[in-house]
Amino acid sequence: DSGVTQTPKHLITATGQRVTLRCSPRSGDLSVYWYQQSLDQGLQFLIQYYNGEERAKGNILERFSAQQFPDLHSELNLSSLELGDSALYFCASSGTTTGNEQFFGPGTRLTVL
Amino acid sequence: GEDVEQSLFLSVREGDSSVINCTYTDSSSTYLYWYKQEPGAGLQLLTYIFSNMDMKQDQRLTVLLNKKDKHLSLRIADTQTGDSAIYFCAEGDGNQFYFGTGTSLTVIP
Numbered sequence: 001d002s003g004v005t006q007t008p009k010h011l012i013t014a015t016g017q018r019v020t021l022r023c024s025p026r027s028g029d030l031s032v033y034w035y036q037q038s039l040d041q042g043l044q045f046l047i048q049y050y051n052g053e054e055r056a057k058g059n060i061l062e063r064f065s066a067q068q069f070p071d072l073h074s075e076l077n078l079s080s081l082e083l084g085d086s087a088l089y090f091c092a093s094s095g096t097t098t099g100n101e102q103f104f105g106p107g108t109r110l111t112v113l
Numbered sequence: 114g115e116d117v118e119q120s121l122f123l124s125v126r127e128g129d130s131s132v133i134n135c136t137y138t139d140s141s142s143t144y145l146y147w148y149k150q151e152p153g154a155g156l157q158l159l160t161y162i163f164s165n166m167d168m169k170q171d172q173r174l175t176v177l178l179n180k181k182d183k184h185l186s187l188r189i190a191d192t193q194t195g196d197s198a199i200y201f202c203a204e205g206d207g208n209q210f211y212f213g214t215g216t217s218l219t220v221i222p
Contacts, residue, residue: 103158
């Protein structure tokens with residue numbers, strides 16, 4: 001158990017819908033990272049937050065957004081969902097500013113029908 | 114994004130050494146990582162190496178970095194069936210991280 005929790009574990013929705021994925025980092029970790037893992041694109045870094053502020057952006061679509069709240073939990077919002085958005089979404093947290101010790105949550109499996 | 118390449122599959126016999134290779138393109142990466150992913154689970158950090166190091170050893174794991182060729186390898190000594198998993202190499206600068214496609218390691222008893 002990494003100490004990072006993600007909810008929900010599974011999500012099934014239809015194209016065009018909007019969903020919110022939630023992540024609670026390990027106690028004391030200020031950094032949260034979001035990743036998308038799909039069969040065709042592998043594991044891709046989406047976005048990083050540090051203590052409530054966006055710190056780095058990767059291959060995140062404009063239809064996706066994220067935020068980190070004062071209690072350090074984070075949410076990833078996916079809107080206007082497409083079939084290709086079906087993937088595993090992982091959140092990781094780190095207590096270091098370098099992100100070297102990232103602890104991954106179990107993931108949320110999103111299926112878009 | 115940056116390109117991180119790995120071979121897709123590797124099979125070894127229990128007790129042998131496994132060597133998983135990775136090539137990357139971004140010479141400005143500060144850190145290079147190896148992660149393990151077991152079925153149905155998230156990624157687990159195994160080890161990482163600073164880009165100014167050539168080698169790092171941690172129990173059964175040895176990481177070799179050839180910065181000139183942008184080649185990273187992970188050697189697992191005395192491979193066990195519990196080592197069967199997907200192994201990802203990744204590069205990063207502390208903010209952005211790029212992962213390889215993953216190498217599926219199968220350990221044959």
